[in-house]
Amino acid sequence: MAKAARASADAVIRVRDLTVGFGDHTVLKEADLDVYRGEILGFVGGSGSGKSVMLRTIIGLLPKRAGKIEVFGTDLSAVEEEERQAIERRWGVLFQNGALFSSLTVLENLQFPVREYLDLSQRLLDELAMAKLEMVGLGPDVGYKYPSELSGGMTKRVALARALALDPEIVFLDEPTSGLDPIGAGDFDNLISTLQRTLGLTVFMVTHDLDSLHTVCDRIAVLVDGKVIEQGPMETMLASQHPWLKSYFHGKRSRVNEKRRGG
Amino acid sequence: MSETELLKSTTDGERLMLAAAGAWTAEHARELEPLIDEQSRQRRAIRRVDIDMGAVEKLDTFGAWLLERLVRAWKGRGIDAKVVRLSDDYRVLVDEVRGVNLKGEPPPAMPPFEMAMASIGRATAEIGHACLAMAHMLGAVTAALARVTVKPAAFRLTSMVHHLDDVGWRAVPIVLLITFLIGCIIAQQGIFHFRKFGADIFVVDMVGILVLREIGVLIVCVMVAGRSGSAYTAELGAMKMREEIDALRTMGFDPIEVLVLPRVIALIIAVPVLTFIGSMAALYGGGLVAWLYGGIDPDIFLSRLKEAISIEHFKVGLIKAPFMALVIGVVACVQGLEVKGSAESLGQQTTASVVQSIFLVIVLDGIFAMFFASIGM
Known part of the structure; x- marks a missing residue:
């Protein structure tokens, strides 16, 4: 597969011995993680296990206690503010609840990061925002609405379009399909994988959705007790003997048993 | 990279050849836009346009959209514009962008005078609404107090x-x-x-x-x-x-x-x-x-x-x-x-x-x- 070929050995995100905590509670304990160029990585773990903490630490919203985070081969704690901003421009983030600016219209939300960083004509800004909107599967009429007028699925799509506004190389998705119905979630999964192929993105996706893991993720990383205990494709996960992984992937809600019976 | 000419044009009789080069990305969108518009305004008698994308090192949505804008400008004048030597890596993106923004212009905004009148009307209606809401609240509080x-x-x-x-x-x-x-x-x-x-x-x-x-x-x-x-x-x-x-x-x-x-x-x-x-x-x-x-x-x-x-x-x-x-x-x-x-x-x-x-x-x-x-x- 072309996708697998592109996912060569170069890791765009390399996390080593990352320790993060609040007060005397340590959430991540010397966790290691690699995300390779051009792949969709699903990041799983129990509720409250620190998946979002990992994501927020990588993008710099939470301070780390120890360890090293390299993005595009650059150690983020060692760089100047300016270089850091240049790197931040190369990633986009989809927050769990969208985090759209409620006082701006959808179109203005999409144009906001572009307007800040690039000096483009209003016509081009409008056309690009409309193009992005259409690429995430929404009609032009949505552009003039305010975030409070959108449904949950539309909010996620607009938030994804905003994360993609500057054509980033990496997108971080925090539970992109949570709160969507199975059909909507499936559509969103397809959208992510289409956009990933079209734009050559690297996707880091925190998720709980077993369907997403099965259908779109190239690799899966598992966080248990503050450590990444397993990284690899679905087959590795299914073959693992770790008790948490067994109950996660072979539990009542998994599709594995059904599939085996069916085919 | 900015030294390389992003878009160069040569004519061969009735055929216009555009050679794209460099990074067609967000960083260069500002320089690229006037070049694109200049080319689509060409007034010479041209029958065919070839856009050679072979020397483009990088292409993102910004570049792909500008390319599409160029192609559409020629198509709008009934002239066939062809994109040639496009790298396979970017073909998916260009195809995707080809389908967008076809639905036409957004609804025109209201003329300023009507907008001003509308806002006066809305403000007046709001005063009435505020009075009603207050009367309603006063009643509701009284009823709650009675309960x-x-x-x-x-x-x-x-x-x-x-x-x-x-x-x-x-x-x-x-x-x-x-x-x-x-x-x-x-x-x-x-x-x-x-x-x-x-x-x-x-x-x-x-x-x-x-x-x-x-x-x-x-x-x-x-x-x-x-x-x-x-x-x-x-x-x-x-x-x-x-x-x-x-x-x-x-x-x-x-x-x-x-x-x-x-x-x-x-x-x-x-x-x-x-x-x-x-x-x-x-x-x-x-x-x-x-x-x-x-x-x-x-x-x-x-x-x-x-x-x-x-x-x-x-x-x-x-x-x-x-x-x-x-x-x-x-x-x-x-x-x-x-x-x-x-x-x-x-x-x-x-x-x-x-x-x-x-x-x-x-x-x-x-x-x-x-x-x-x-x-x-």
């Missing part, structure tokens, strides 16, 4: 005490300070100007009557509207945004009874108390300045005060206080429940809450002035 009177167990005493602490007890220091200063200023101004007529002593009459009848209650109400009214609006607004009020309703609670009534009653209790405290502080401040600045001995000040004011003046101030508290509370709660989903609307309603309640407090004060004058108080 609680019949069934006192339903009254949220804890909540009311909590709000009383917030809007009453915690407001005492600032109310003391402000009214004290206002008392000082009135006395100082009075002495300064009355002295010209040798009427220093009448400053006591002025301070006494002004503070007890008007200034005490007005200053306190302005303070309370800014301090507690805005807090009520913001609290209720945030609850509305987070669907907490809907949650209450689905559990069978009446938000008016649970949220609004305790707040309004807390204000109705707190404002008269604060008015009393504030009036005393203002009299104290006035007396102090009269003594230190005007040389009026405290004993003389007090005996003069006894002659100048009667219990009527004191009553006039205090009778007004609970009504003004009701107005502030009702306006604040109405505005809080009007908050829509956005952060901006929370700000707008909080502003409206403070402005409307101060305005209505002053209007009410005027009405009371006429009322008391006609009954001779």
Whole structure:
């Protein structure tokens, strides 16, 4: 597969011995993680296990206690503010609840990061925002609405379009399909994988959705007790003997048993 | 990379050849856009256009869209534009962009004059709406009060005490300070100007009557509207945004009874108390300045005060206080429940809450002035 070929050995995100905590509670304990160029990585773990903490630490919203985070081969704690901003421009983030600016219209939300960083004509800004909107599967009429007028699925799509506004190389998705119905979630999964192929993105996706893991993720990383205990494709996960992984992937809600019976 | 020419054109008879190079990305979109527009405005007789993308190192959505814009501009003139030597890596993206923005222009905005008229109309309708909403809230609060009177167990005493602490007890220091200063200023101004007529002593009459009848209650109400009214609006607004009020309703609670009534009653209790405290502080401040600045001995000040004011003046101030508290509370709660989903609307309603309640407090004060004058108080 072309996708697998592109996912060569170069890791765009390399996390080593990352320790993060609040007060005397340590959430991540010397966790290691690699995300390779051009792949969709699903990041799983129990509720409250620190998946979002990992994501927020990588993008710099939470301070780390120890360890090293390299993005595009650059150690983020060692760089100047300016270089850091240049790197931040190369990633986009989809927050769990969208985090759209409620006082701006959808179109203005999409144009906001572009307007800040690039000096483009209003016509081009409008056309690009409309193009992005259409690429995430929404009609032009949505552009003039305010975030409070959108449904949950539309909010996620607009938030994804905003994360993609500057054509980033990496997108971080925090539970992109949570709160969507199975059909909507499936559509969103397809959208992510289409956009990933079209734009050559690297996707880091925190998720709980077993369907997403099965259908779109190239690799899966598992966080248990503050450590990444397993990284690899679905087959590795299914073959693992770790008790948490067994109950996660072979539990009542998994599709594995059904599939085996069916085919 | 910026040295490489992003778009170069050569003509061969009726054939225009455009050679793209370099990075067609967001960083270069600004330079690229005029180049694209210049090419699509070419006026020469051209039958065919070839766009050679072979030398493009990088292409993102920005570049792909500009390429598409160029192609569409030629197509619009009936000339076939072909994209050649496009790298396979970017073909998917270019194909994807080919399908977008075909639905035509967005609906045209309203002409400025009509927009201005529309906004005047909307503002007028909003005034009517605000009056209705207030009447509705007043009715709902009265109904809730009636229900609680019949069934006192339903009254949220804890909540009311909590709000009383917030809007009453915690407001005492600032109310003391402000009214004290206002008392000082009135006395100082009075002495300064009355002295010209040798009427220093009448400053006591002025301070006494002004503070007890008007200034005490007005200053306190302005303070309370800014301090507690805005807090009520913001609290209720945030609850509305987070669907907490809907949650209450689905559990069978009446938000008016649970949220609004305790707040309004807390204000109705707190404002008269604060008015009393504030009036005393203002009299104290006035007396102090009269003594230190005007040389009026405290004993003389007090005996003069006894002659100048009667219990009527004191009553006039205090009778007004609970009504003004009701107005502030009702306006604040109405505005809080009007908050829509956005952060901006929370700000707008909080502003409206403070402005409307101060305005209505002053209007009410005027009405009371006429009322008391006609009954001779």
